[in-house]
Amino acid sequence: MKMIDALVKVDEEYIHIELNSQNHSYLRNRNFVFFTEIYSKKTKTREDYLNLETFIHIDLTYGLGNSKEEKEEYEVMNQRGEKYVENFKIIEYNMDKVMDIWYSLDEEKIRKYKELIMLDLDEKGLEKLREISGGDEFMEEFKEKVEKVNKETWFTPWISDE
Numbered sequence: 001m002k003m004i005d006a007l008v009k010v011d012e013e014y015i016h017i018e019l020n021s022q023n024h025s026y027l028r029n030r031n032f033v034f035f036t037e038i039y040s041k042k043t044k045t046r047e048d049y050l051n052l053e054t055f056i057h058i059d060l061t062y063g064l065g066n067s068k069e070e071k072e073e074y075e076v077m078n079q080r081g082e083k084y085v086e087n088f089k090i091i092e093y094n095m096d097k098v099m100d101i102w103y104s105l106d107e108e109k110i111r112k113y114k115e116l117i118m119l120d121l122d123e124k125g126l127e128k129l130r131e132i133s134g135g136d137e138f139m140e141e142f143k144e145k146v147e148k149v150n151k152e153t154w155f156t157p158w159i160s161d162e
Contacts, residue, residue, distance in 0.1 A: 007038065013054040014042060019119075023063030031059055032090075039088065054087045060116065064094040070101070070113065095120070107132050118142060 006017040016038055018031050035057040043052060074090040077083045093116055101109045102117045102125075110117060114133050118126060126143055130136075 009053075013056060014038065015056045015058065017058045017060065020059060020061040020063070023061055027061070028059075031057065035090070052087045055089070057090045059090070059092040060095050060119070061092060062095045064092075064096055066097065068092070068094045068097070070094055070097045102129075115142075 005019045006015075008015045008017070016035050018034070020027055020031075035055070039055045042055070070093065072092045072094075074092070075083055076085050076088055095116070098113050098116050099120055101113055102121075110129070110132050114129060114136070115138070118129055121129060126146075130140075130143070
């Protein structure tokens with residue numbers, strides 16, 4: 001069975017998001033197969049291939065350790081940097097390093113990655129993040145929605161521990 005965490009269409013972009021609670025040797029291959037399958041299915045034959053929508057795959061991965069930067073971007077291109085296709089990008093966030101930013105208390109970097117950091121915080125941590133980010137509207141809306149969802153008894157049994 002194939003499952004994706006989120007697939008969103010915004011304007012002319014498809015954004016595929018995978019949250020990986022652990023890093024496995026097969027993880028990138030599996031996520032790449034999922035992503036390219038979506039890319040392939042959304043590309044119709046005889047369609048104008050020059051006007052394709054943009055496809056962005058985002059991996060939020062725990063277990064990468066310190067071997068990677070907080071954020072890595074990948075595209076299909078040759079060794080000279082010439083893109084093979086223009087509408088295909090992969091972004092990988094090293095969630096261990098992102099969360100290290102939270103614990104380092106580097107407020108500038110925390111503000112930069114606050115939307116990712118907030119995914120892994122409890123209520124007390126979210127309050128501290130709100131203070132650091134200065135009452136950001138997005139943060140307020142996120143907090144309200146998380147609190148609402150967590151009160152929904154029909155939804156909470158579907159949330160995995162990861």
